[in-house]
Amino acid sequence: MSRTKALSTGLVAGLVAAVAMTVMMLLLAYVGVATPLVIIGDRLSVFISPGPFLSLMGKVGGYNHLKQLGVGSTITGQLLIGAIAGAIFGLAARRNSRRPSAVWTISIFVVLSIIAAAILLWPVLGTSYTGLPIEAARLVTLVSFGLCVFLFERTLVTSFQFLTRTTIGTKHREFTPAIGRRAFVLGAIGVALAGGGLGLARRLYRAASFSYDGLQYKGRTVQPITPNDQFYCVTKNVVDPRVNVQLWHLEVNGLVEKPRVYRFEDLKAVRSVEQQTTLMCISNGLDAGLISNAVWKGVMLRDLLEPSAPLSQAARVRFWGVDNYTDTIPLEKAMEPTTLVAYQMNGVPLPHRHGYPARMIVPGYFGEKHVKWLTRIELTHAKAKGFYEAQGWGPDFITPTRSRIDLPDHESRFSIGELQQPIEVKGMAYGGDRGISRIEFSFDEGKTWRDAEVYYAGGNLAWSLWKAEWMPAAAGDYTLVARATDGEGDVQEWEEDRSPFSGVTGFHKIIVHLTA
Numbered sequence: 065m066s067r068t069k070a071l072s073t074g075l076v077a078g079l080v081a082a083v084a085m086t087v088m089m090l091l092l093a094y095v096g097v098a099t100p101l102v103i104i105g106d107r108l109s110v111f112i113s114p115g116p117f118l119s120l121m122g123k124v125g126g127y128n129h130l131k132q133l134g135v136g137s138t139i140t141g142q143l144l145i146g147a148i149a150g151a152i153f154g155l156a157a158r159r160n161s162r163r164p165s166a167v168w169t170i171s172i173f174v175v176l177s178i179i180a181a182a183i184l185l186w187p188v189l190g191t192s193y194t195g196l197p198i199e200a201a202r203l204v205t206l207v208s209f210g211l212c213v214f215l216f217e218r219t220l221v222t223s224f225q226f227l228t229r230t231t232i233g234t235k236h237r238e239f240t241p242a243i244g245r246r247a248f249v250l251g252a253i254g255v256a257l258a259g260g261g262l263g264l265a266r267r268l269y270r271a272a273s274f275s276y277d278g279l280q281y282k283g284r285t286v287q288p289i290t291p292n293d294q295f296y297c298v299t300k301n302v303v304d305p306r307v308n309v310q311l312w313h314l315e316v317n318g319l320v321e322k323p324r325v326y327r328f329e330d331l332k333a334v335r336s337v338e339q340q341t342t343l344m345c346i347s348n349g350l351d352a353g354l355i356s357n358a359v360w361k362g363v364m365l366r367d368l369l370e371p372s373a374p375l376s377q378a379a380r381v382r383f384w385g386v387d388n389y390t391d392t393i394p395l396e397k398a399m400e401p402t403t404l405v406a407y408q409m410n411g412v413p414l415p416h417r418h419g420y421p422a423r424m425i426v427p428g429y430f431g432e433k434h435v436k437w438l439t440r441i442e443l444t445h446a447k448a449k450g451f452y453e454a455q456g457w458g459p460d461f462i463t464p465t466r467s468r469i470d471l472p473d474h475e476s477r478f479s480i481g482e483l484q485q486p487i488e489v490k491g492m493a494y495g496g497d498r499g500i501s502r503i504e505f506s507f508d509e510g511k512t513w514r515d516a517e518v519y520y521a522g523g524n525l526a527w528s529l530w531k532a533e534w535m536p537a538a539a540g541d542y543t544l545v546a547r548a549t550d551g552e553g554d555v556q557e558w559e560e561d562r563s564p565f566s567g568v569t570g571f572h573k574i575i576v577h578l579t580a
């Protein structure tokens with residue numbers, strides 16, 4: 065058999081094997097197992113600092129596109145590596161005309177791959193989209209990966225042998241006249257597999273978070289309490305977890321005297337509290353709607369920490385989601401009575417996309433600290449970091465005071481002559497866990513201010529909603545601004561020295577055109 069033939073036969077066999085492996089991974093993803101298709105992205109994203117991360121996101125057109133690019137390039141890379149591995153295998157098989165020993169191919173393609181995956185992907189192996197505890201998930205991910213590479217190895221060897229089968233009477237492994245037919249058969253199998261894979265991919269796409277990740281809540285529809293299906297949503301995942309509560313548990317461990325494990329019923333048995341709390345994403349723009357308000361029911365985190373007796377070295381608490389998302393807060397914040405493990409949102413169990421069966425609520429801290437699909441509470445040292453912290457977000461995660469004008473629309477037009485009554489101006493103001501004590505509004509870009517009326521006071525941990533009536537006297541273009549004062553008496557401001565990765569500060573302004 066010539067070099068070129070060995071190489072190209074190996075290439076084709078490798079490609080078909082890689083297609084089979086990828087389809088297997090899609091199947092596993094469909095049943096909630098973590099596969100390299102997504103965890104490679106999770107593993108790599110902690111190495112991208114926020115600046116490049118944001119510019120990359122801008123270039124590809126948002127988080128959703130970045131995720132699609134991630135999965136797409138992993139699949140492409142996998143097919144490419146599979147084909148190359150096949151070609152090398154073809155060349156090796158040509159040198160050694162005996163049937164390749166399974167011991168060798170399994171050692172190289174299966175055992176080595178598993179070892180490499182275990183080393184490179186260790187931190188993200190404990191991911192499970194069905195809610196398995198982290199240690200169990202790690203095993204499931206690794207065994208499933210092993211099955212995938214085993215399928216690759218078997219398909220590669222079988223396809224290669226099928227293509228180069230020795231015909232009776234000839235001594236050497238060689239292409240026979242039937243090669244065309246065999247290549248056709250193998251190609252057809254490959255195409256059928258790829259077709260099945262595409263079908264699966266389409267189903268997964270429909271189940272993916274693309275349709276709701278980045279959902280905003282703002283404008284004239286804003287109510288005091290955000291309905292669950294309109295609550296803003298941010299997730300790092302391509303497909304979010306759908307936790308099976310029978311498989312799920314909640315661990316309290318790390319720097320504690322008595323590690324504990326809670327089942328969902330155990331959590332329900334702890335005394336519960338109900339609390340209205342607003343969440344805001346760190347990347348919420350001044351005019352944006354990555355902020356919402358809900359009534360959460362759950363247990364105080366300290367009621368779970370105290371029975372475990374944190375050791376004196378414990379300085380931070382790290383929360384783990386089943387999606388291997390993590391974040392940390394200082395121990396003092398964890399012990400505050402308003403820091404909750406919540407299992408209900410506005411009177412119903414947490415919706416899947418908001419963290420079913422349990423999530424963190426950390427009033428006054430940015431949304432990313434409110435870890436969803438919570439499965440582990442780890443007491444840890446002062447330098448421990450979470451998913452976005454490792455990327456380099458922060459250093460400040462305490463929400464500054466913000467306000468937004470929701471009505472009228474930016475760039476709206478009115479005719480003074482036709483105005484029957486004052487123009488209604490409405491909006492929200494949010495002061496983290498400090499509450500809101502005053503809201504002012506200006507129609508001359510902040511030269512003069514007047515008080516707005518708070519028509520909904522959400523309390524210390526939630527936003528307040530305000531309104532004002534504005535009767536413009538003359539035609540012209542007006543710049544409307546709002547400014548809030550928090551419960552501690554600090555007026556909303558633009559913090560010049562705040563890191564760009566600690567959330568924006570400043571004022572939301574809109575322009576209103578008045579004609580005669």
Ligand SMILES: Nc1nc2c(c(=O)[nH]1)N[C@H]1C(S)=C(S)[C@@H](COP(=O)(O)O)O[C@H]1N2
Nearest residue numbers: 296297298299300345385389431432435436
């Ligand atoms: N497990 C997990 N928790 C998570 C995230 C995530 O990707 N995975 N995203 C965080 C971010 S960045 C934000 S802003 C909030 C959003 O919560 P929501 O979607 O319920 O509004 O969840 C946080 N908790």
Ligand SMILES: [Mo]
Nearest residue numbers: 345346431432
């Ligand atoms: Mo966020």
